[in-house]
Amino acid sequence: MRKAYSNKAVIASLVAPGLIFFFFAILVPICLSVYYGFTDFSGLGAASFIGLDNYKFMLHDKDFWISLRNSGLLAIGFVCIQHPLAIIAAVIIDNMQGKAEGFFRCVYFLPNVISVAIIAYLWKFIYDPNFGLLNNIVKIFGGEGHINWLGSGTAIWSVLIVLIWHGFGWGMLIYYTGIKNIDPVLYEAAAIDGADKKKRFLLITLPLMKPVIQVNVTLAVISALKQMETVYLLTNGGPGNETQFMANHLYKQAFSAFKYGYGNSISVVFVIICILATQVLNMIFREKEA
Amino acid sequence: MKKALALALVSAMTLSLVGCGAKTTTTETATTDTAVEATTTENTDSTEAADASTGEPVTLQVFSNLPDRKTGQGLVEQTLFDDYMKENPNVTIEVETLDDEAYKTKFKAYAAGSQMPDLVSVWGQPGFIDEVMDAGLLTELNQDDYKDYGFIQGSLDGFSKDGKLYGLARNTDVMCFYYNQKMFDDNGWTVPTTYDELLALADKINAAGLIPVAMDGGDKWPLDIYVTDLMEKLDGSGVFAKTHDAIANADFSDPSFTKAVDILKDSAKRGLFQKGFETTDYGTAQNLFINAQSAMFYMGSWDMSMAANEDIPAEVRDNIRVFTMPSVEGGKATAANITAWNGGGYSVTESAAHKEEAIKLLNYMFRPEGWTKLAWENGVCMSAQDFSQFATGKETEPQKQFMEIVANATDLSRTPLGDMGSSEFKTVCEDKIQEAAIDKISTQEFYDAIAETCK
DSSP states (O other): OHHHHHSHHHHHHHHHHHHHHHIIIIIHHHHHHHHHTTBOOOSSSOOOBOTTHHHHHHHHOHHHHHHHHHHHHHHHHIIIIIHHHHHHHHHHHHHHOHHHHHHHHHHHHHHHHSOHHHHHHHHHHHHOTTTOHHHHHHHHTTOOOOOOTTSTTTHHHHHHHHHHHHHHHHHHHHHHHHHHTSOHHHHHHHHHTTOOHHHHIIIIIHHHTHHHHHHHHHHHHHHHHHOOHHHHHHTTTOSTTTTOOHHHHHHHHHHTSOOHHHHHHHHHHHHHHHHHHHHHHHHHHHHHHO | OHHHHHHHHHHHHHHHHHHHHHHHHHHHHHHHHHHHHHHHHHHHTOSHHHHHHHOOOEEEEEEESOOOOSSHHHHHHHHHHHHHHHHOTTEEEEEEEOOHHHHHHHHHHHHHSSOOOSEEEEEOSHHHHHHHHHTTOBOOBOGGGGTTSOBOTTTTGGGEETTEEOOEEOEEEEEEEEEEHHHHHHHTOOOOSBHHHHHHHHHHHHHTTSEEEEOOOSSOHHHHHHHHHHHHHHHSSOHHHHHHHHHHHTOOOSHHHHHHHHHHHHHHHHTSBOTTGGGOOHHHHHHHHHTTSEEEEEEEGGGGGGGGOTTSOHHHHTTEEEEOOOBOTTOOOOTTEEOEEOOEEEEEBTTOTTHHHHHHHHHHHHSTTTHHHHHHHTTSOEESBOOGGGOOSOOOHHHHHHHHHHHHOSEEOOSOGGGSSOHHHHHHHHHHHHHHHTTSSOHHHHHHHHHHTTO
């Protein structure tokens, strides 16, 4: 049998289905995408090769840079606001024990279970300038209460809050699992040695969580760059293109403006940025480990 | 032995692969078989009469932009399909539906393939149909078939190219202000006849703590229509030709363009629309009006079914009335100049598997007692055909008003600004008019941006 497995024909035939699938479902579309990025394809009719024109256009496309900036802001928001809070929440929940632990774990994770469409509409109503919850709260505190939270100027911050709030549960759950995997013996030993809660958190929990943090932060940055559905439903990038994000901008160019060629060139840049971001993050964490 | 084992493994694997493939090929041949059958029936029955009599089973694929099959236009469409199937038992109609934007995306995907559905929804507006007609995707229709169908003068222009007809218009859309008659009466407000009166009225309504006009600025396209509406009032006629030329020459320097956007900006600044209108979507804007939070609602005649909608509180429902854009100071137009167009419609595709049958279905739908009658009787919309013969006397007030508005109209604006150019033009036009309306960019910047996409 072992000899049969070392026969090249056998190996080839066993690997073939996977390879064929990979080839036609992943590799060919990616290559086509790169190719179309060099054309002015509109989705209908013939595509003509226009070299680097799409990429040159991108350099001057203000909306592209706004969407890149917004995606960057979201990534920063995830790493600097969402994740520190998620770790703290995970530690607190872990310390609760008993029924409260299960209850709060559930409550924090709830937004992730609800469909994105509902989340978007929920927040649309909360933010509404005419009858929204938030404006009514402002009124209670004596404000005029007609602030258009999703309007020009405040929109991007309102959208960021929703996104950070929405993704919070995932981050927290992964950290919580990470904390659960830390051997309790270590905490006992530290307590005997006289370490207080803060010291135990900083010197035991955090260092042992490093691999979890690495994975979580990488996932967060990628998901920030990929963010699409919530924004699409909440503002669709508006007003104007103030709250445009990369994936949504790509979608809009390809499927609303029907500039498939340009949409594909954005997707190529998009993939490159994602790969670069992952690499940079890996380097940062590796240096720390060393 | 080992060789035999290897051989067995390889052949097993290949067989399983072939097995997977074989299944699909059989189904493929099955479908081509039916396709072949269908074409042969078509070939043998080149005359229409024979086609029906043979009774060969035919499955028509319809791709429609009306996903709601239980109310409104979707219901009318489905009713017609059901009736057709009853009358032609050999025909099965399979309907696939998607919302406008998703529809357009999938339409392109279908267009890229070799076979499109037989009957498809189309928009008789340059932004959509020009490209489709140029690509030769639609079948030419015989214009003589429709001589007695009562299509309103000019309603098929958008579906024609070089004197050839490629589709039929489904309805006539008129842009208007819906208003709450009771609210007007209770407060002693009157319907404005000039734009200045409208703005003065808005001040009064704001002072009463209500919203003057509920505007769907989040979807952006109503703002573009508002600009066309104002231009129609400024120019009186020729807005379509003027916009068409402006796009062709990438030159929007004509003063009416500038003035229309200026008026929109001033109106928004003065509080004609609700706070945050630029982020209010269709449903929310409509709800403001339905819940009597706003006195008026700027929308098209397709929403006239509000007056028959049981879900709307009777106090509002029974008091819905309409008026068209009031005349603008210095404008050349009268009340007979309205912003109206024939947008949606249907075409039979060039690559349709059952072209003859699809055209038969299309003609069946648009015989005067078809779409026109059903749509009017159900208060759904005004068709692009003469619907006055179907007046029942039970029309809702808005229906009667629309009938009068259309009957008295001497000039129609035709396609609104956003739908006049390419898809890219539309996207930019919508983004920028929203920014202009909230005074984030100047009128000049708006026109510079859209002119850029025309080059």
